[in-house]
Amino acid sequence: MFHLIHRLKTPLLSFGGTRTISQRINMEKPCILATTFGAHGGIYKCFAPVVEKHFTIIPYETFLLDQKNLSEQVVVNGGVGVNHLDIPMINSFGVKVCNTPHVVDNATADIGMGLMLASARKIVEGHHYTLTHNNEDLPESSMGMDVSGATLGIIGMGRIGYKVARRAQAFDMKILYHNRNRRKEEERAVGAMYCANMEDLLQQSDFVMVVVNLSPATQKLIGAKELAMMKPTSTLINISRGLVVDQDALVEALLKKVIRAAALDVTYPEPLPIGHPLAALPNVIILPHIGTHSVETTQLMVEKMVTNALAVLGGNHPPDEVKV
Numbered sequence: 105m106f107h108l109i110h111r112l113k114t115p116l117l118s119f120g121g122t123r124t125i126s127q128r129i130n131m132e133k134p135c136i137l138a139t140t141f142g143a144h145g146g147i148y149k150c151f152a153p154v155v156e157k158h159f160t161i162i163p164y165e166t167f168l169l170d171q172k173n174l175s176e177q178v179v180v181n182g183g184v185g186v187n188h189l190d191i192p193m194i195n196s197f198g199v200k201v202c203n204t205p206h207v208v209d210n211a212t213a214d215i216g217m218g219l220m221l222a223s224a225r226k227i228v229e230g231h232h233y234t235l236t237h238n239n240e241d242l243p244e245s246s247m248g249m250d251v252s253g254a255t256l257g258i259i260g261m262g263r264i265g266y267k268v269a270r271r272a273q274a275f276d277m278k279i280l281y282h283n284r285n286r287r288k289e290e291e292r293a294v295g296a297m298y299c300a301n302m303e304d305l306l307q308q309s310d311f312v313m314v315v316v317n318l319s320p321a322t323q324k325l326i327g328a329k330e331l332a333m334m335k336p337t338s339t340l341i342n343i344s345r346g347l348v349v350d351q352d353a354l355v356e357a358l359l360k361k362v363i364r365a366a367a368l369d370v371t372y373p374e375p376l377p378i379g380h381p382l383a384a385l386p387n388v389i390i391l392p393h394i395g396t397h398s399v400e401t402t403q404l405m406v407e408k409m410v411t412n413a414l415a416v417l418g419g420n421h422p423p424d425e426v427k428v
């Protein structure tokens with residue numbers, strides 16, 4: 105991978121990061137476009153020594169303001185979701201946009217399972233309890249609920265949704281899914297049941313996991329009405345994008361115990377401000393958008409980013425161009 109990075113001439117690599125990771129702008133060096141939205145600041149941190157030596161990091165905002173210096177470039181987003189990039193605008197400068205599909209699927213599905221298990225079995229509370237209590241009986245509120253045998257409703261049976269389903273199958277869960285198109289092959293492979301109507305899935309599931317892409321059609325897909333359809337004992341897990349869930353409605357539903365709990369890898373905004381109403385609730389687990397944040401997956405993503413950048417710079421068709 106480092107070998108590939110050395111060969112890069114003038115790519116723009118987009119690192120979605122919850123914090124601004126731009127440092128310096130020096131057009132003599134190759135450029136990295138650093139976006140300020142998303143999860144993948146970690147990519148930059150992991151590879152900072154190599155990245156800083158060979159690239160200039162440009163925040164997305166700077167790219168938007170000052171594209172005139174940039175030619176023969178490619179924007180490669182570290183991650184799958186590109187909702188933070190204005191693709192038609194970037195394309196209008198003759199710049200292609202690529203992302204890193206496939207390599208993120210397992211890690212993201214793992215985080216979904218981790219959140220489900222942690223919420224169901226109150227793992228985070230258990231950790232804090234162990235650290236703060238000495239030899240006391242556990243309170244009744246520490247009692248969790250079984251994942252095995254429970255019903256999981258997956259909203260969005262794409263590549264990541266399918267990976268979640270395969271894991272859920274190994275946990276002996278009953279699997280329901282809702283997707284724009286029925287996925288018969290995947291359905292058979294994991295023994296899942298298709299719900300053409302999302303309402304059916306919401307009403308029957310003990311755990312509802314949201315795995316759809318963010319688009320105008322999925323923005324606030326889960327709002328007060330949908331939360332009210334869920335069982336009072338059910339848990340909402342979101343590993344897609346924060347905006348797919350109406351967060352105000354979620355706070356209200358959790359406060360009023362319309363649903364049992366929520367476990368979120370994604371929120372809006374990101375990072376979630378300290379003191380945000382969601383963070384004050386006892387029945388919520390919130391992660392800082394770390395679905396793909398593992399050493400192995402990060403390496404695979406960087407590899408893919410570089411491969412795509414090299415393809416474009418070499419005048420070839422990149423394997424993962426995102427078209428709108």
Ligand SMILES: O=CC(=O)O
Binds near residue numbers: 182184186
């Ligand atoms: O958030 C993760 C991704 O877009 O891959």
